[in-house]
């Protein structure tokens with residue numbers, strides 16, 4: 001069963017085809033990392049999966065049923081968004097207690113509010129929870145604030161968390177602690193998790209599967225260990241080569257930045273920046289790069305790449 | 311000779327907040343010095359101390375020598391000449407602070423016209439074009455406004471701006487934070503190229519050790535306002551002499567290394583607030599190998615051989 005899925009999803013903003021045909025499944029209890037450079041459409045896809053934007057084509061499924069946009073509130077209890085706190089997801093004038101209780105009040109969840117808030121804070125690793133109730137965000141460290149954000153999502157007991165860059169501006173020391181927490185939530189609560197990030201190290205740390213996105217499409221997907229140790233798509237290879245490692249060889253630094261989704265080239269969308277194509281391919285392959293419309297990769301668990309190279 | 315030398319530099323903010331507590335470091339032309347450490351350890355405070363940009367209420371001790379001349383003894387006129395022309399800073403988060411209603415060309419020309427008032431408009435425009443090309447942007451982008459540029463392009467503009475008056479020292483404070491890996495790689499490649507081509511001295515500040523490992527010759531790791539380890543970049547991370555640098559390096563996952571698979575490493579606890587430091591080695595409450603003497607007396611930064619220094623009672627032990 002899939003906890004959350006995109007089937008042929010297209011998201012547009014005017015002429016920009018931010019998500020341009022994506023099939024993706026997050027299995028129950030599975031951790032999937034969605035990676036790719038800035039502007040490639042990761043957040044747009046995540047927002048579509050959360051019901052925050054409506055795809056112009058394709059469907060979103062929750063527990064194998066199409067998302068009913070008239071019953072979004074109910075859907076939100078199952079699928080919760082976790083944003084990074086520095087992006088301002090915590091209100092500086094609300095105490096930790098208020099921040100976490102907010103979801104309960106919006107959804108009119110029955111039960112003892114204090115107990116539910118305390119339980120969510122404990123699950124997020126803020127223990128003893130009562131000690132945090134009356135604190136304000138500025139009285140917490142960066143890692144503690146991120147835990148409050150996570151507690152705010154957990155309080156509704158969702159099945160799926162969608163975390164958009166949950167650790168990208170945290171110190172390395174704190175980052176590990178938050179990632180360990182996400183892993184523990186999967187083991188202890190059976191949560192499914194989609195993590196949106198441009199950090200391949202994060203994918204290596206916690207994800208079962210990884211989907212690499214480029215200009216609105218998933219260009220490579222598969223088991224994390226396979227994709228990150230034997231990448232098949234030239235874009236994935238380039239991304240891996242620039243992961244700042246303590247000792248690394250020959251980075252393939254692509255020129256230019258994320259291309260414009262309102263002008264997606266014909267043929268392979270990565271061709272204008274593809275190092276393999278630029279290095280010269282046999283004529284018949286090069287022609288396929290220029291002309292062939294590559295299919296949308298399937299959402300199954302296999303290792304797939306959208307590239308004409310074998 | 312060093313272009314920048316910090317001698318026992320200390321900075322205490324009003325309210326008795328000792329943010330930097332006796333830091334000695336130096337960097338030579340053509341050299342890249344990295345400064346690492348968690349949020350609040352004093353990295354930006356050092357940056358600001360170098361060009362005397364600290365609030366008036368801050369107390370500064372020790373000295374900052376720029377090309378042998380003490381910055382804190384300079385007249386204001388001399389200081390103004392030195393800012394931009396000898397040393398310039400790419401400020402943390404500055405890519406958000408470009409003026410939204412002026413073209414980037416005009417913003418880059420501003421320090422040039424200010425420092426070399428005899429420069430003609432045309433010469434300044436030419437220089438702006440050159441600077442943009444130098445950071446990998448076409449000269450015609452001078453006519454663009456900041457909102458027309460991506461984050462990575464804006465960071466390039468900030469670097470062009472820092473180079474405007476041909477400084478010999480550039481301090482880049484978190485220049486790649488918030489950029490994605492590919493753009494980060496582009497910016498780091500650009501900075502390394504400038505060091506090589508122009509013989510710049512570069513101080514690269516980052517909380518991300520992995521960024522420093524690839525770009526720097528030497529790295530200093532700071533904790534609670536002090537340097538706790540310093541040495542060649544390659545060895546500080548792979549074979550650290552201080553448990554804190556070891557923990558920082560260990561917290562950074564190496565893609566492909568099975569030890570990090572499903573095992574994110576962190577370092578429990580928070581760094582201390584500078585106004586409330588623990589006694590003895592300030593790292594002892596978080597140190598996995600602390601022992602009783604660690605909480606007794608301050609630990610000195612000592613030579614541990616092979617151009618390396620470390621401030622740990624165990625630094626002498628084989629790792």
Ligand SMILES: Nc1ncnc2c1ncn2[C@@H]1O[C@H](COP(=O)(O)OP(=O)(O)OP(=O)(O)O)[C@@H](O)[C@H]1O
Pocket residue numbers: 013014016018036037038039040041042043044045198260261490
């Ligand atoms: N509300 C919007 N209106 C118009 N264009 C948008 C909107 N949201 C996103 N876009 C465009 O859609 C494309 C994909 O954006 P998206 O935010 O999904 O990228 P991302 O992969 O999450 O990037 P980042 O890593 O920078 O967060 C970009 O070109 C962006 O400019």
Ligand SMILES: Nc1ncnc2c1ncn2[C@@H]1O[C@H](COP(=O)(O)OP(=O)(O)OP(=O)(O)O)[C@@H](O)[C@H]1O
Pocket residue numbers: 323324327329347348349350351352353354355356365402517583584
């Ligand atoms: N103007 C100021 N007045 C009082 N305290 C200050 C001031 N500026 C900084 N501090 C304190 O001094 C310490 C060092 O701050 P600094 O900005 O140098 O850290 P940093 O290492 O650059 O951190 P980051 O990685 O978050 O940029 C912090 O505890 C900070 O709160």
Ligand code: SF4
Pocket residue numbers: 233234235268269270271274275276277288289306307308309
């Ligand atoms: S299909 Fe061609 S252009 Fe596209 S990634 Fe593969 S080799 Fe490169």
Ligand code: SF4
Pocket residue numbers: 552553554591592593594595597598599600601604609621622623624625
């Ligand atoms: S002096 Fe002691 S507490 Fe400090 S780093 Fe060394 S072993 Fe750890």
Ligand SMILES: [Mg+2]
Pocket residue numbers: 042043044164
């Ligand atoms: Mg995004």
Ligand SMILES: [Mg+2]
Pocket residue numbers: 353354355402483
């Ligand atoms: Mg700083």
